[in-house]
Amino acid sequence: MRLSARTQYALRAAVELAAAPSGPVPADRISIAQRIPRRFLDNILLQLRRAGLINSQRGPDGGYWLARPAAEISLADIILVIEGVAQEHERFPGVSEPLEKVLGALREHQDNLLAEITLAHVAGGSLPDLSR
Amino acid sequence: MRLSARTQYALRAAVELAAAPSGPVPADRISIAQRIPRRFLDNILLQLRRAGLINSQRGPDGGYWLARPAAEISLADIILVIEGVAQEHERFPGVSEPLEKVLGALREHQDNLLAEITLAHVAGGSLPDLSR
DNA sequence: CCTGATTCCTACTAAATAAGTCGGGTTATC
DNA sequence: GATAACCCGACTTATTTAGTAGGAATCAGG
Numbered sequence: 001m002r003l004s005a006r007t008q009y010a011l012r013a014a015v016e017l018a019a020a021p022s023g024p025v026p027a028d029r030i031s032i033a034q035r036i037p038r039r040f041l042d043n044i045l046l047q048l049r050r051a052g053l054i055n056s057q058r059g060p061d062g063g064y065w066l067a068r069p070a071a072e073i074s075l076a077d078i079i080l081v082i083e084g085v086a087q088e089h090e091r092f093p094g095v096s097e098p099l100e101k102v103l104g105a106l107r108e109h110q111d112n113l114l115a116e117i118t119l120a121h122v123a124g125g126s127l128p129d130l131s132r
Numbered sequence: 133m134r135l136s137a138r139t140q141y142a143l144r145a146a147v148e149l150a151a152a153p154s155g156p157v158p159a160d161r162i163s164i165a166q167r168i169p170r171r172f173l174d175n176i177l178l179q180l181r182r183a184g185l186i187n188s189q190r191g192p193d194g195g196y197w198l199a200r201p202a203a204e205i206s207l208a209d210i211i212l213v214i215e216g217v218a219q220e221h222e223r224f225p226g227v228s229e230p231l232e233k234v235l236g237a238l239r240e241h242q243d244n245l246l247a248e249i250t251l252a253h254v255a256g257g258s259l260p261d262l263s264r
Numbered sequence: 265c266c267t268g269a270t271t272c273c274t275a276c277t278a279a280a281t282a283a284g285t286c287g288g289g290t291t292a293t294c
Numbered sequence: 295g296a297t298a299a300c301c302c303g304a305c306t307t308a309t310t311t312a313g314t315a316g317g318a319a320t321c322a323g324g
Contacts, residue, residue: 001238002134005283008221012228019227026299033226040284046301058300059292075234089140094165095151096144098254102207105262106133106242113238122230130237137312158270172313178272190271191321 001110007082009036010044014078017054018070018119024056024063044082051081071120076111133242139214141168142176146210149186150202150251156188156195176214183213203252211246 003011012034017025027045031038045064048054053073056064066073092099113130121127135143144166149157159177163170177196180186185205188196198205224231245262253259 001235001242002218003235004281008224008231011231012224015228015231016226024299028299034228035225037284039286042300043284043302049301056300057292058290058298060294060298062292062299064300075231086134092140092144093167094148095255096147096166098257098259099140099143099147099207101259102245102249102254102262103133103135106245109241110133110238113234117234122234123227125230127230127233130234136310156270160270169313171315174271175273175313181272188271189321190269190319192269192323194270194321196271 003079004083006040006044007079009034009041010048010078010082011075012036013041013044014048014053014066014073014119015122017064017066018073018123020065022065024061024065026063030064048078048081053077053081066119069120070123071118073119074115075117075119075122076114079114135211136215138172138176139211141166141173142180142210142214143207144168145173145176146180146185146198146205146251147254149196149198150205150255152197154197156193156197158195161195180210180213185209185213198251201252202255203250205251206247207249207251207254208243208246 013030013036016030016033027038027041030036030045031041036044045054045056049056049064053067054064055067056062089103091097116128145162145168148162148165152161159170159173162168162177163173168176177186177188181188181196185199186196187199188194221235223229248260
């Protein structure tokens, strides 16, 4: 489970939005609360907005907010936007072929869990059962 | 579950050794069977030997073989040697803190599974239950 | 003791990715 | 029109990845 700094920042920013009372949250607030370099954060928020996960408003009292309820945005949604879709790996020849099944199972378990957990879970601090 | 080409090659080479009848297997055989660039494979096998996972013998009829029974070498053993020990990630501040638990749970599940599956499982084509 | 097969070892390189930074443009409110 | 905010593409720097190069050392058989 290796996530790039960019992806981790995106998740943290999104959780910050989920936790905020309704209304626009300026990037500065997120940057400070989550200790994310300001210009880098801009960049990331832009990507999230283009993907339709968040909305934005310019000018004084502008900022960002979630485009959907926090309970309807999963961690997988965000990761997918930032990391893009993973291209499939090459085949494993001969006796190593069963390795594909192992790696596939790991990926699948991971995807399932990340698709289940929403920003509401995280921001509310009440996570579903993680032990499966 | 992102594994570098180097790590995948290491796993595949190890499985190839596990599947071979006893006696040294020359790097050339592995290289061809698993379609791994020869010089790169040398490099990887060297690393596995230095870590004590495999043994080697030079000269005609030389080659490589597992240092322990295939049932006693897990995929995690090999991955650990190649990728090194993962340093811990930074803390997630404020409301994003629960994300740590999520990522930790994923990592743990993954580590457990990889520690359970051995080269014997893979080479024999009979994997334990992957659905947990 | 020579030849060929094989591993051993360090160093190098090219390409891709990651992690930001920069400079300015645009929009909205007062 | 000043100020607060987002918008956007391009750029930079460091690290990692995926190998490659060039040979040295070792071993068996003839």
